[in-house]
Amino acid sequence: MAEELEIIVEEYQDELTERVLHWREALVRHERVREELGDVDPAALRVLGPTLPGRKRDESFVATVFDPRENRSVEVRGRLDGDDVEVTTSSFRPNPSDQELGAALEALREDPEFAVLRDRDDVVVYQPMPPLADVEQEDGSVVRRVALGVFDPRSDRRHRFAAVGVSDRVVEWDPEFSHPLDGDCEEHLPVGVNSMPDGGGRDWVRVRVLRGGVELWNLVVVRPRASEPSHFGKGSGVELKHVTYRGRLVLWQAHVPILNVLYDDGVTYRDWQNQETPFIANGVDPVGPGWRVCTSPPATILESGTDAGNFQGVAFWYEDGELRIVSEVQAGWYRYMSDWRLRDDGTIAPRFGFAGTRNPRTCMPHQHHVYWRLDFDIEGTGNDVVEERGLLFPHLPLWWRLVRETKRTRSLFARRWRVLDSVSGRGYAINPGTTDGTADSYGVADLWFLRYRFTELDDGVSVVGGTPADTQCRLDQYLTAESINSTDVAIWYAGHFRHDETHPTPHQGHIVGPELRPINW
Known part of the structure; x- marks a missing residue:
C-alpha cells in the first residue's frame, strides 16, 4: 500500500x-x-x-x-x-496599471473612430508591445499614453493600434510604434484587456509535501504579481524562497528576473513577469483567491490552446511523484508559463514556456532568452563550492573546481556543473535541458557563477523596448573576480528558444529548463 x-x-x-x-x-x-x-x-x-x-x-x-x-x-x-x-x-516609467488599462479601454470605446466596432463580439481590444506610447512635448515633459491593440477579423488590416492619454483621454490611432508587419501570427485569440480582474488574495504561502508523515519539501511560494525584484515593476514569475528538502536547506531564493527577446529585424524587448493572466485550473483554494490545489492537471495556453481560463494565480498539481507549481503571465501579446517541478527524489526542474496570442509582430523569427537566478545555500550560508565537468581526458580529474567568478557557454568542454557544501559534501547537480539551446551574441552566455551580493537581484535594466544594447542581459558587470570558493554563491542559468513561424517546433521545443539533482542527500 x-x-x-x-x-x-x-x-x-x-x-x-x-x-x-x-x-x-x-x-x-x-x-x-x-x-x-x-x-x-x-x-x-x-x-x-x-x-x-x-x-x-x-x-x-x-x-x-x-x-x-x-x-x-x-x-x-x-x-x-x-x-x-x-x-x-x-527616468523609469512603469507599465500601465489595471486601473489605467481600464480607463484607456473606456476612452477608446468612446472614440468616434471606434464606433463601428463597439458592438461587435468578434472585435478584441488587447495589450500590445510595447505597453506605452509616451510622447515628448516641446517643453521637455513627457505625456503618458497607454498602448492598445485592436483585432478586427473582418478587416484587411486585422491589427491596429491606438495610444490613449492617461490624463486627457485623447486617442491617437496608428502611433509611431505601430508595427510595419501586418501578418496575423499565432492561433490563439487574445482575451480582452482586464479580462479577469485580480481577485485579491495572499502574495505568499508556505507549501509542504509529506509522504507517510515524513516531510519531503518545505518552501515559501510567491505569486508572480508580488515576485522580486519589484522596484522596476517587472517581477520574476513564480518565485521560490527558503526551499528545504528532507529538512536541509537547498535554495534561499529561485526565480527568473531577466527575460528578453530579439527579432531578426532588430526589434527587441525586455519583458516583465508579474502580470498574471488566466489559465485553466480546477480544484480547491485552501487559503483563498489566487492559490489552487488542482484535482486535474492545470492547463496553460501551451496545453489548452486557448488564452481564456477560469483561474489566475498559482496552481499546484501532484502526479507520479512530482509536485508542479505553475502560473501563466503575460507581457503584451506574449504568454509565458512559469513552472517549477519538485520530485519526491529531491530533483528540482525549473521550466519556462513560450507562447503568444494573435498579433502582427511574431511572424518575424525571433529568439527568446530566459535567465533563472538560483541562490543556492546548501545546508546553510557560506560554505558552497562550484565544480564543472567537461570531456574526460587521461590524467585529468572528472570534476574541477571554479574558484573565481566566471561565466560559461554550454559546450563539450563545459557541459555539467554541481554546487556542493564544502563541509558535508551534499549538493545539487545542474544538468542542462535538451531544448535549452546555446547563447548567441545577444544572449551573452549560458551560466554565470557569482558571489552572492544583495545588490545583484537583477542586472539593473528598467526599459521595456530599445536597441539590442538597451535590453541585452548585463550580468557581465558582476564578474569582478571575487572568490566563489567556500562562500555564498548565486548561479544564473539561461535557456534560449528560437521562434520561427515557418519552421514550427514541437510542444517540448517551446519549454526550456535544466534539472537540478541532489547529490549525497
Whole structure:
C-alpha cells in the first residue's frame, strides 16, 4: 500500500513582510518623496517595491514611487529599521496599471473612430508591445499614453493600434510604434484587456509535501504579481524562497528576473513577469483567491490552446511523484508559463514556456532568452563550492573546481556543473535541458557563477523596448573576480528558444529548463 501523500498550503506572513507593507503605505507620504514629486494626492501615487535585495541580516530596500498624472518617478533607498531614506529622480516609467488599462479601454470605446466596432463580439481590444506610447512635448515633459491593440477579423488590416492619454483621454490611432508587419501570427485569440480582474488574495504561502508523515519539501511560494525584484515593476514569475528538502536547506531564493527577446529585424524587448493572466485550473483554494490545489492537471495556453481560463494565480498539481507549481503571465501579446517541478527524489526542474496570442509582430523569427537566478545555500550560508565537468581526458580529474567568478557557454568542454557544501559534501547537480539551446551574441552566455551580493537581484535594466544594447542581459558587470570558493554563491542559468513561424517546433521545443539533482542527500 502506497504511503499517504499530503500537499499542505498554508498562509504565510513574517515580521519582514509586515514591515514591507508598512513601508509601502509610508512612502507615498514621506517628506522627501513629497519634496521631489510636489504637492500630489498620495492616493494617486503608485509604489513599486520595496524590493528587499538582502536577507534578514541586511534589511536595505529599494522602491519606486510613480506619479502617473505627471509621468514622473523617484527611486527611494533606505533601511526597514530606520526613517532616513535617499530619494532621487528617475527616468523609469512603469507599465500601465489595471486601473489605467481600464480607463484607456473606456476612452477608446468612446472614440468616434471606434464606433463601428463597439458592438461587435468578434472585435478584441488587447495589450500590445510595447505597453506605452509616451510622447515628448516641446517643453521637455513627457505625456503618458497607454498602448492598445485592436483585432478586427473582418478587416484587411486585422491589427491596429491606438495610444490613449492617461490624463486627457485623447486617442491617437496608428502611433509611431505601430508595427510595419501586418501578418496575423499565432492561433490563439487574445482575451480582452482586464479580462479577469485580480481577485485579491495572499502574495505568499508556505507549501509542504509529506509522504507517510515524513516531510519531503518545505518552501515559501510567491505569486508572480508580488515576485522580486519589484522596484522596476517587472517581477520574476513564480518565485521560490527558503526551499528545504528532507529538512536541509537547498535554495534561499529561485526565480527568473531577466527575460528578453530579439527579432531578426532588430526589434527587441525586455519583458516583465508579474502580470498574471488566466489559465485553466480546477480544484480547491485552501487559503483563498489566487492559490489552487488542482484535482486535474492545470492547463496553460501551451496545453489548452486557448488564452481564456477560469483561474489566475498559482496552481499546484501532484502526479507520479512530482509536485508542479505553475502560473501563466503575460507581457503584451506574449504568454509565458512559469513552472517549477519538485520530485519526491529531491530533483528540482525549473521550466519556462513560450507562447503568444494573435498579433502582427511574431511572424518575424525571433529568439527568446530566459535567465533563472538560483541562490543556492546548501545546508546553510557560506560554505558552497562550484565544480564543472567537461570531456574526460587521461590524467585529468572528472570534476574541477571554479574558484573565481566566471561565466560559461554550454559546450563539450563545459557541459555539467554541481554546487556542493564544502563541509558535508551534499549538493545539487545542474544538468542542462535538451531544448535549452546555446547563447548567441545577444544572449551573452549560458551560466554565470557569482558571489552572492544583495545588490545583484537583477542586472539593473528598467526599459521595456530599445536597441539590442538597451535590453541585452548585463550580468557581465558582476564578474569582478571575487572568490566563489567556500562562500555564498548565486548561479544564473539561461535557456534560449528560437521562434520561427515557418519552421514550427514541437510542444517540448517551446519549454526550456535544466534539472537540478541532489547529490549525497
